[in-house]
Amino acid sequence: MTNPSVPLVAAHGVVRLDAARGSMLLHRTDFTLGAGERLSITGPSGSGKSVFLRTLALLDPCDEGFVTWRGERIARAGIPAYRRRVAYIAQRPAMLDGTVEDNLHYPYTLKAYHDARFDRDAAARLAHAAGRGADFLDKPASELSGGEAQIAAFVRVLQLAPDVLLLDEPTASLDPASVRAIEALVAAWFDDGDENRSRASIWVSHDPEQAHRVAARHLTMTAGVLAEPKDAR
Numbered sequence: 001m002t003n004p005s006v007p008l009v010a011a012h013g014v015v016r017l018d019a020a021r022g023s024m025l026l027h028r029t030d031f032t033l034g035a036g037e038r039l040s041i042t043g044p045s046g047s048g049k050s051v052f053l054r055t056l057a058l059l060d061p062c063d064e065g066f067v068t069w070r071g072e073r074i075a076r077a078g079i080p081a082y083r084r085r086v087a088y089i090a091q092r093p094a095m096l097d098g099t100v101e102d103n104l105h106y107p108y109t110l111k112a113y114h115d116a117r118f119d120r121d122a123a124a125r126l127a128h129a130a131g132r133g134a135d136f137l138d139k140p141a142s143e144l145s146g147g148e149a150q151i152a153a154f155v156r157v158l159q160l161a162p163d164v165l166l167l168d169e170p171t172a173s174l175d176p177a178s179v180r181a182i183e184a185l186v187a188a189w190f191d192d193g194d195e196n197r198s199r200a201s202i203w204v205s206h207d208p209e210q211a212h213r214v215a216a217r218h219l220t221m222t223a224g225v226l227a228e229p230k231d232a233r
């Protein structure tokens, strides 16, 4: 049984420094993301939004403090299992050679997914939710537009049914139709969580209108300081 009062992801006194300059990239941060929450983070370019998200994703180490998953500290050996639950998606997806389907197979070759199998029907349903036909899976990855490549990257992640999405400006520089397709995919993933609303997301965006479409709780990042304006909820 999971305890709904325990946050899914939490940062405890997390600090990030620029090792070369000794300057502060992320000031001491305490933060919790509860099940059923949809957050946005907005803030100026270079303010530390990616630094924070990558720290939560355990892609970059904390200089002070630590991150917990469901109230537990994450040992080094537990990082692959954490990444299975908490997925980070960047602005520009890395696609491999071959077709979209070849790309979708890739995660299943990793040790962390040894117990999972690629399901073409499930992948086609996700592509359909993003307004793409089943033939999308057969397209060469090299021929995808920026929007299609990002949709393929989302299908690659969402087929694995993560609990938390950390979205680092995933629709920046995409055409409006692709933006809406990706927002619809994420909304469908969120609603697919069980009745306890077990899923949660953080969406970094430069677009205040998008932040209001995709999130109910709104945070800001300014010069490495994460804040939650009182009237922003």
Ligand SMILES: Nc1ncnc2c1ncn2[C@@H]1O[C@H](COP(=O)(O)OP(=O)(O)OP(=O)(O)O)[C@@H](O)[C@H]1O
Pocket: 017, 018, 019, 025, 043, 044, 045, 046, 047, 048, 049, 050, 051, 052, 221
């Ligand atoms: N690993 C690192 N080492 C040193 N400096 C870094 C590192 N990662 C990021 N920075 C610096 O930290 C600052 C914040 O970067 P970050 O990418 O988090 O900004 P951001 O708010 O996401 O900006 P944008 O909206 O433009 O993506 C920048 O000055 C960046 O150059």
